[in-house]
Amino acid sequence: MNRFEPAQTSVQMALTGFRSLAKIGAGSQKIVFRAERNDGNVCAVKLYPVDTVQRGSRAEREIQAITAVTGPQFATFHGMRRLPIEGVEFVVIEEEFIDGDTLKSRMSGTPLPISFVRHLGGQLLEALRVIEACRLVHRDIKPDNVMISSADRVVVIDFGIVRHLDESSLTATWAPRGPMTLAYAAPEQVSNDKAAIAIRTDLYAMGLVLYEAATGFNPITTGVSRDTIPGRILTHSPEELARVRPDVPAEFSRFVHRLVEKQAHRRPQTVQAARQLFDRIQWSSL
Template structure:
């Protein structure tokens, strides 16, 4: 898209800079005259209007200080077709993928991440929303002790009709993080426990620096096979002296939903108890 043209359509924005492009979606960073740093997302209407509407709805329903606020939405006629757009709060920080390239995080940081992520997912669960795309690229660390959950573009609203056709052999998500029931499009099995699986994989990766489902895999089919058939190796962390964190991660990443904690709320209680045992405050860390 022509950035000067887009800038002219949003005169209240300044400093428009491209952040990401993918498929029919374009994301910009900008400054808003009253809302400060924002993100502007544009999506060709014919390709995903309902998904963007549900992303907006998720942002509005989940009242959490670690989910970006949606300020405004609308529709725009462009030279390449009608687009829908949303303007949301921009989080200043880095995704977890960047520090993960340098290796594992300190144990205290991983525990804080676990508490904050599960607290956010518990609020989503209370609104019957499943994120379905938890991975390092969708977690942002803001340098002030907060881990933000981004991009509800694949969110499943359990009280609304599914947008993924039942006939499809594979569901939406990210191979290597999403659970078997989600990748195999077993819709009736998908609830907050799907996010628990992905959260467990994320915590494992942050604690060790690697995701065993991905390391050395030839292709996505091999990754999917590992997710379905192989358990993650049990965590062996010196700081986890009683093994309670390893127990939790093992429970979160079980292959079947009914083998995981019954709810995100239950997992959060477990994670909070681990933080208490190790005297780790749920916030306050300023670097990873």
């Protein structure tokens, strides 16, 4: 389903209070702008078209999530309004603009320093602790959805396919797969095992992100054709991290491999359990 996208001049006319808008991203559900207010302050503006029931439902779920999660690991929510633009109704969200790069850009296929990987792991665990407490599952933890500020603040963004555990699923039970980014999807997402979707789904994706941050490559997708990836997600175990990068602490290598276990019940069942494992890692060599 194609997303309706209004002309930027129409958006500028509809959004009062801003002297400039610069489009910085667009997906199937929203358009994102860097916006400068008339007072000179900068924020991010997200436009969600709600021209269909499906889009409206997804937008509502994402907005519920971004207003629920709080803390330095998330963009601060500023406000929301509804506007017609070119005859289509939009929900408009204003939130903090994160001035930095995505983790994907920071990595660029190159292993990151272990000290930063440690920092990243701790910050992602804190983000997932908040997400878990809100009874949410992000379902799209990946390098493109992690922003790194110039001061190395780690911010999780894009709750576009968030799952609310206390609400009915928007994904059809008969669908062969659930919403996901294939390269970081857990086995239960590939098989659309909705009953198994929980915070451990996000912990799996976090494990792949940490593996990639430490090595410079995704162990599921690198060097294989796309049509083989779903099968690899279900059956392929990544090579031991400590063998690929010998300077990582052995406990960290074991921690990452616990996160990317194929069977969900073999992963840490809560963020607190994952944090306990992480806190036992000996980083003294750094």
